[in-house]
Amino acid sequence: MPFLAGTLGGILFQFIVTFGTWILADWLGVSAILALVAAAMTVSRRITKQTARDRVHSNAVWSVVVFVLNVLAFLFVGLQARTIILAHDAGELRSAMGFALLVLAVVVLVRIVWVMLYNRVAQPIYRRLGYGQDEVVSFGKRLVEDEPRA
Numbered sequence: 782m783p784f785l786a787g788t789l790g791g792i793l794f795q796f797i798v799t800f801g802t803w804i805l806a807d808w809l810g811v812s813a814i815l816a817l818v819a820a821a822m823t824v825s826r827r828i829t830k831q832t833a834r835d836r837v838h839s840n841a842v843w844s845v846v847v848f849v850l851n852v853l854a855f856l857f858v859g860l861q862a863r864t865i866i867l868a869h870d871a872g873e874l875r876s877a878m879g880f881a882l883l884v885l886a887v888v889v890l891v892r893i894v895w896v897m898l899y900n901r902v903a904q905p906i907y908r909r910l911g912y913g914q915d916e917v918v919s920f921g922k923r924l925v926e927d928e929p930r931a
Contacts, residue, residue, distance in 0.1 A: 791835065792842050798824070 799817065806816035831839075866874065 792839055795839065795843075 798820065802816050802820045803813045806813040869877065
């Protein structure tokens with residue numbers, strides 16, 4: 782919406798569209814997450830060029846919203862933790878903690894293997910493109926080097 786560009790109303794309009802899409806999808810009985818993704822893709826295709834200032838303000842507001850929602854989610858989980866722990870006996874609790882540690886170990890190992898595999902696959906491609914023969918090029922390093930310098 783060009784008339785909302787650069788205003789607080791533009792950011793509020795983003796919230797209204799997001800929440801309205803969620804409510805409409807829920808009312809229609811379809812996936813709210815997929816509806817939000819589709820709405821975001823549609824808006825991004827049809828929106829006029831957004832200024833850098835508007836993007837910074839929008840990202841700042843949405844970052845705060847995501848942070849607050851994460852805090853609330855962990856707060857509510859923490860409030861229920863005592864009830865959940867007291868509802869189980871020692872054997873069940875020990876079994877659940879063992880399973881949780883197993884899942885943690887698998888996730889950490891998969892992450893390490895994924896990053897190492899990515900670097901092994903990306904390295905020959907970067908060398909072929911002439912980005913260096915001896916240095917280990919990582920995805921993050923390429924992103925930093927490609928950033929325009931002010």
